[in-house]
Amino acid sequence: MDNTKRQPRKQGWRFVLLAVALAVAISGLVRSLWIDVYFIPSESMEPLLGPGDRILVSRTDFSVNPVHRGDVVVFDGRGTFAPLNSGKGPLADTAQAVGHWLGITGSDTTYVKRVIGIPGDHVECCGADGKLTVNGQGLEEPYLYPGDRPSDQNFNVVVPQGRLWLMGDHRSRSADSRGLLGAPGGGMVPIERVIGRPIQIVWPLDRFAEVPRPAPAGTTTTNGQ
Template identity: 60%
Template sequence: MTAASASGEPSAKHTKRRPRFVGWRFVLCALAAAVVLAALVRAFLFDVFYIPSDSMQPLLEPGDRILVSRTAYDSAEIERGDVVVFDGRGSLAPLHSGRPAVLDAAVTVGRWFGLAGSDTVYVKRVIGVAGDRVSCCTDGDPRITINGTPVDEPYVYSGDAPSNHAFDVVVPEGRLWLMGDHRSVSADSRSLLGAPGGGLISTERVVGEAQRILWPLERGTNIDRLSLGAEWNTEK
């Protein structure tokens, strides 16, 4: 007999295999549950984004991974000085990338694991909110003015001017004026002054607030608007 002993008991060969199979099934179920839980957390609570460029130096360096709160603005207003992550499709990025679907899927997987940046999701600093008049380089003052008041910006990349060209915009309801800290290399609201929407980003496109640098570990720190030293003392 091969399947059972003479007494009808399962053979030793079969009794050894069943626990091993049950163990692997438990591991696979646990891994699947962990992936689903992580996906839910990243879709609704927190996400991790890879920084691919130097447009937010010196605060963020290429290769940094940042923690982004998707719920930060559920019960709070977006404020001047906040560092936000937003979907740039239709504004800073084309609506369709033109890449093969397979390549798009590979990029999405890489971004999910923090191994690649997105070409449609950006991180910038909020300079103007609804009702603000944001101007630069007027009346001989090189600083940006918000509602007529010049503001100091200690977070701007060393050696950069507040802006390479003049602008004067009024931010309408539901829109934001966003700029990178490394002004000389940042593609931001200034880049779209002549386009539909005038470079003003919809608040509905904001994914969340950048709250902490997670990686590399030696650069781990909170991203706090107030701790950056900017004094946003203008009144709308």
């Protein structure tokens, strides 16, 4: 058998495998430090983000610009929005983690919501005009899903230091801080659980668009102080 032909072939496969491994490593580094990809599985953030959208998320945005009211954030909901253990078993959890990493499935523990209250805010539903109030002031919400009311559930909360009150834009289809008032943390997410800010819809192509950041409204925070 002619080994001179097999040797270049083996070296070619080694080069391909090395290139793939290097590409995966670089991608993992970029996604863990700067930009990640997330799949939107639900209707809770319509009309801004819809089911099936793939979004780019900046992991560094809030290290430069503080979190403020009106921001849309991607966050780890474990211990607040999600149970600490999905209970699906290691194989199912691994398969979901791979799909989530590839940006083709959602996650049981990662969520996208809008910041309504920051530390120290008094958030209430609702005022005489039917609007949410923040620190006694009616909140203008042009991002709400058409036909939705600000909330069908009454609540009256003061956001603790280091936490955020989060709600979806499609209020009638969103499970958010309102439904977790009796849960650990009172439905309010620690600021350190924020992963980043959506900056671009990349798929489907007919929805390719920048996700704008709203102008700051009132007090801002990066560390819960």
